[in-house]
Amino acid sequence: xxxxxxxxxxxISLPAFAQAQVNPPKPRQDSVARSDSIARADSLALLQLLExxxxxxxxxxxxxxxxxxxxxxxxxxxxxxxxxxxxxxxTEADVPSLQRGDHDPRVRGFTIPNTELTLxxxxxxxxxxxxxxxxxxxxxxxxxxxLEEAYVLTTSLPANLQLKAGQFFTExxxxxxxxxxxxxxxxxxxxxxxxxxxxxxxxxxxRLSWLLPTPFYSEALLSVVNATGGTTSSFRSEESPEIHxxxxxxxxxxxxxxxxxxxxLAFSVDVTETQTLLLGASGAFGPNNxxxxxxxxxxxxxxxxxxKPAAAQAGFPFLSVQSEALFRGYEAPQRLSxxxxxxxxxxxxxxxxxxxAQVLWGIQPRIVAGLRGDFATGDDAAFASELRRDRFxxxxxxxxxxTEFSKFRxxxxxxxxxxxxxxxxxxxxxxxxxxxxxxxxx
Amino acid sequence: xxxxNLKAAGLALIVAAATGTSAxxxxxxxxxxxxxxxxxxxxxxxxxxxxxxxxxTEDPHYVDAKPSxxxxxxxxxxxxxxxxxxxxxxxSPLLENSRNAKIAVGAPGRIVASEGIRMLExxxxxxxxxxxxxxxxxxxxxxxxxxxxxxxxxxxNHFAQVDRKNAVVYRSNLAKFNARIDxxxxxxxxxxxxxxxxxxxxxxxxxxxxxxxxxxxxxxxLEPKPGIAPSPAHLARVIGRMKAENARVILVQxxxxxxxxxxxxxQAGAVVLDIPQQPGxxxxxxxxxxxxxxxxxxxxxxxxxxx
Numbered sequence: 150x151x152x153x154x155x156x157x158x159x160x161i162s163l164p165a166f167a168q169a170q171v172n173p174p175k176p177r178q179d180s181v182a183r184s185d186s187i188a189r190a191d192s193l194a195l196l197q198l199l200e201x202x203x204x205x206x207x208x209x210x211x212x213x214x215x216x217x218x219x220x221x222x223x224x225x226x227x228x229x230x231x232x233x234x235x236x237x238x239x240t241e242a243d244v245p246s247l248q249r250g251d252h253d254p255r256v257r258g259f260t261i262p263n264t265e266l267t268l269x270x271x272x273x274x275x276x277x278x279x280x281x282x283x284x285x286x287x288x289x290x291x292x293x294x295x296l297e298e299a300y301v302l303t304t305s306l307p308a309n310l311q312l313k314a315g316q317f318f319t320e321x322x323x324x325x326x327x328x329x330x331x332x333x334x335x336x337x338x339x340x341x342x343x344x345x346x347x348x349x350x351x352x353x354x355x356r357l358s359w360l361l362p363t364p365f366y367s368e369a370l371l372s373v374v375n376a377t378g379g380t381t382s383s384f385r386s387e388e389s390p391e392i393h394x395x396x397x398x399x400x401x402x403x404x405x406x407x408x409x410x411x412x413x414l415a416f417s418v419d420v421t422e423t424q425t426l427l428l429g430a431s432g433a434f435g436p437n438n439x440x441x442x443x444x445x446x447x448x449x450x451x452x453x454x455x456x457k458p459a460a461a462q463a464g465f466p467f468l469s470v471q472s473e474a475l476f477r478g479y480e481a482p483q484r485l486s487x488x489x490x491x492x493x494x495x496x497x498x499x500x501x502x503x504x505x506a507q508v509l510w511g512i513q514p515r516i517v518a519g520l521r522g523d524f525a526t527g528d529d530a531a532f533a534s535e536l537r538r539d540r541f542x543x544x545x546x547x548x549x550x551x552t553e554f555s556k557f558r559x560x561x562x563x564x565x566x567x568x569x570x571x572x573x574x575x576x577x578x579x580x581x582x583x584x585x586x587x588x589x590x591x
Numbered sequence: 592x593x594x595x596n597l598k599a600a601g602l603a604l605i606v607a608a609a610t611g612t613s614a615x616x617x618x619x620x621x622x623x624x625x626x627x628x629x630x631x632x633x634x635x636x637x638x639x640x641x642x643x644x645x646x647x648t649e650d651p652h653y654v655d656a657k658p659s660x661x662x663x664x665x666x667x668x669x670x671x672x673x674x675x676x677x678x679x680x681x682x683s684p685l686l687e688n689s690r691n692a693k694i695a696v697g698a699p700g701r702i703v704a705s706e707g708i709r710m711l712e713x714x715x716x717x718x719x720x721x722x723x724x725x726x727x728x729x730x731x732x733x734x735x736x737x738x739x740x741x742x743x744x745x746x747x748n749h750f751a752q753v754d755r756k757n758a759v760v761y762r763s764n765l766a767k768f769n770a771r772i773d774x775x776x777x778x779x780x781x782x783x784x785x786x787x788x789x790x791x792x793x794x795x796x797x798x799x800x801x802x803x804x805x806x807x808x809x810x811x812x813l814e815p816k817p818g819i820a821p822s823p824a825h826l827a828r829v830i831g832r833m834k835a836e837n838a839r840v841i842l843v844q845x846x847x848x849x850x851x852x853x854x855x856x857x858q859a860g861a862v863v864l865d866i867p868q869q870p871g872x873x874x875x876x877x878x879x880x881x882x883x884x885x886x887x888x889x890x891x892x893x894x895x896x897x898x
């Protein structure tokens with residue numbers, strides 16, 4: 150870079166310098182147009198040569214067995230369908246009180262908690278589009294439909310920027326933006342359920358990302374999205390009385406501060422040829438509806454480490470560790486109790502925290518053993534919320550992938566809920582995938 | 592004395608600037624696999640710096656989409672991909688996040704190696720019950736030296752568009768590359784000529800183009816269908832067929848399960864040959880030519896002893 154600056158200062162353009170290495174120097178008065186036409190002539194001559202080469206090559210390649218002309222495949226978009234079919238049993242009869250994630254197994258017996266129809270492709274040279282429409286069965290066997298994600302992503306913004314617009318999973322931490330079929334366990338980690346609700350944190354808005362000019366991977370992201378609805382659980386959600394116990398304050402959006410802001414920083418380095426580390430810090434800040442000016446702040450850190458040998462077969466063996474820790478401060482001003490309007494709950498800040506850590510061992514091709522530990526807790530408050538009491542869970546599991554398009558999983562959960570006791574659950578999961586299989590991010 | 596020092600310092604600056612510039616003026620080329628990188632190095636010479644995303648010993652179908660690859664792609668002037676869905680499982684999320692218009696689809700810096708190749712095994716219908724078949728045909732085509740020429744021409748053409756001032760160099764390097772392939776190919780064909788019609792078994796369908804070029808016959812693969820793990824019943828059938836057809840050589844790449852191949856070889860009275868297709872997969876195989884030399888020599892030696 151310094152070299153370039155100095156040379157430019159000396160009046161020597163880089164291409165001219167490069168050309169001087171191979172061509173006799175040309176007089177400086179050469180016009181741009183002339184040098185362009187020379188370049189064009191070079192290209193033409195090269196093209197002729199290439200045609201000749203290709204002609205020879207085609208003639209030469211008549212040797213091998215039957216050859217056909219390549220054929221364009223696909224349409225203007227990729228269509229995929231993935232279904233998660235669950236079965237199992239829990240010692241807790243009210244399974245949804247235990248498995249609170251919307252795509253967790255929520256019944257004794259059989260269920261289909263998540264199928265996704267995914268559509269993606271290039272919109273035009275400037276945007277890529279993605280949509281995920283979820284069809285699922287609830288605990289009563291009723292079908293539900295959700296517009297899970299629908300967004301466009303820019304492809305050609307300058308300065309290493311990228312904009313996403315539409316409805317999308319907020320890029321907070323590692324697992325929140327992942328779709329259930331790429332989870333390593335049958336259910337949502339406890340802490341993510343507590344902070345972001347049964348659907349995870351997703352909303353409508355925009356997200357700006359900047360790939361920093363550092364020698365290693367570093368990305369800064371900022372999401373600005375609506376803070377309202379069931380998928381923004383810690384913010385202006387209709388279900389928020391389950392957290393603060395008060396009557397909802399029906400606020401309207403009056404300004405920018407009524408939106409949800411979620412910044413994130415992520416870094417990654419290849420520790421060695423075979424090990425990669427990814428670290429991130431995220432935040433989510435926005436209003437909640439426990440009072441006229443109450444706000445929620447969620448902070449999180451996440452880490453992912455993976456080892457895979459240089460000569461892995463189909464990506465195996467491997468060892469990976471993933472962990473996320475989150476903290477939430479939920480302002481709850483003086484409010485009427487939703488259970489008894491005669492009771493006024495005091496002004497307080499509800500503090501919650503939780504962590505999960507999971508280890509995955511890809512023992513041999515297509516076989517993975519996993520172990521996850523979950524812990525979540527909340528400080529005491531005037532309202533004793535089910536969603537804030539201490540809970541501990543350990544989940545060993547085992548997954549077999551017959552191919553990349555199907556998987557069988559078995560998982561045991563040991564659950565310990567403070568004040569309720571321990572529960573045991575055994576879940577089986579089968580996944581199948583049709584059509585386009587979106588490549589997985591790291 | 593003072594002016595002497597100043598002159599010396601100025602000269603040092605200019606030298607440093609010139610050196611720095613010639614390094615930074617290099618085209619930054621990223622290839623998805625080391626074999627494509629090797630061809631790019633031959634065509635680009637010292638005008639390019641080339642990085643391969645996949646390791647030489649890594650299965651090109653299963654490369655992790657590591658964040659460091661995003662950075663590499665973000666700063667690339669050109670990308671060479673195999674195409675034909677070889678990198679289907681990992682390249683698209685990297686490209687999506689790389690935000691580099693120079694390597695966008697249709698840009699001069701985006702080079703798809705499969706373009707212009709006479710693809711083999713193009714499926715007539717898309718049906719995953721036949722295994723993980725690539726809709727555009729078998730993507731392991733660079734192991735045929737004639738295909739290397741087509742790819743080299745494609746690479747030279749794109750390099751010339753990206754870096755027009757040096758078109759003549761790329762053209763001349765292409766001519767050298769082709770001449771070298773022609774000379775080497777004659778030798779390789781001569782080495783393998785006595786074994787025309789020899790029968791081989793491979794783990795995956797990744798030596799089909801090599802077999803076609805040198806008149807070898809792939810009688811079976813250890814995978815019952817592309818991407819499907821070998822089953823005992825299928826391996827028993829393979830052993831029977833190897834014995835019946837007198838196939839005595841099993842080819843495996845570094846990322847394929849050698850133990851399975853050894854078991855079959857023991858039963859069928861065959862040998863297992865380690866044949867990495869990627870330069871760098873064996874010591875002293877840095878170029879495409881070294882790699883092909885190694886492959887042809889190993890095959891000829893195996894056929895000779897197994898005759």
